[in-house]
Amino acid sequence: MAIRVWLLPSLLVPLTVLALSSGVAAQCQVGIAAPPTEPERPNHHPIGRSLPLAADFRQPDGCTDAFWFFDDDRDGKPDRAETRVFGPDRQVICASCHDAMPPADSAVATQTYLRRDPATLCLTCHAL
Ligand code: HEC
Numbered sequence: 001m002a003i004r005v006w007l008l009p010s011l012l013v014p015l016t017v018l019a020l021s022s023g024v025a026a027q028c029q030v031g032i033a034a035p036p037t038e039p040e041r042p043n044h045h046p047i048g049r050s051l052p053l054a055a056d057f058r059q060p061d062g063c064t065d066a067f068w069f070f071d072d073d074r075d076g077k078p079d080r081a082e083t084r085v086f087g088p089d090r091q092v093i094c095a096s097c098h099d100a101m102p103p104a105d106s107a108v109a110t111q112t113y114l115r116r117d118p119a120t121l122c123l124t125c126h127a128l
């Protein structure tokens with residue numbers, strides 16, 4: 001499992017990992033392509049875009065075989081409340097922000113299915 005491969009050296013040599021922290025995500029191996037997703041919605045966040053390796057984007061620090069995640073609680077595991085990007089090319093899809101698809105458009109659906117509060121969601125990926 002890719003997570004363990006990543007975790008083990010980080011426990012054994014925390015100083016090295018600290019020194020290489022910008023390279024930690026690069027050790028992840030995500031082999032599975034991003035899954036099919038619903039069509040992009042008008043007036044909604046774009047999907048199918050790759051997370052740029054750029055200063056105005058934060059970089060995910062954990063991964064599974066299928067996606068990358070922002071390991072906010074540092075437990076090495078992808079929690080429901082942690083934003084994700086999918087596939088080797090780190091695409092934003094619906095499941096990056098939603099942990100299930102709302103059955104219908106409704107205010108309740110937005111409360112229930114977002115991975116994070118809208119106030120902090122954007123800043124998991126965007127660094128302003
Ligand atoms: C970058 C994060 C993000 C992505 C990606 C994203 N959403 Fe959302 N979505 C939100 C946020 C935040 C809200 C609540 C605020 C709002 O209504 O815009 C929301 C609300 C919704 C809602 C309920 C309100 C509405 O606008 O109808 C639906 C349904 C929904 N999203 C579906 C989708 C689908 C389908 C996709 C993929 C095609 C998607 N979302 C991709 C962040 C995202």
Ligand code: HEC
Nearest residue numbers: 045046049050051052083084085092096121122124125126
């Ligand atoms: C999962 C990571 C992620 C999250 C969470 C996220 N974004 Fe983005 N956002 C991206 C990526 C990746 C792009 C595309 C960047 C590119 O193509 O250069 C993008 C692009 C955008 C754009 C430009 C759209 C365009 O048409 O070019 C806006 C505006 C934006 N995001 C706003 C938001 C807001 C507001 C939120 C919170 C509701 C949010 N983002 C949450 C990753 C994310």
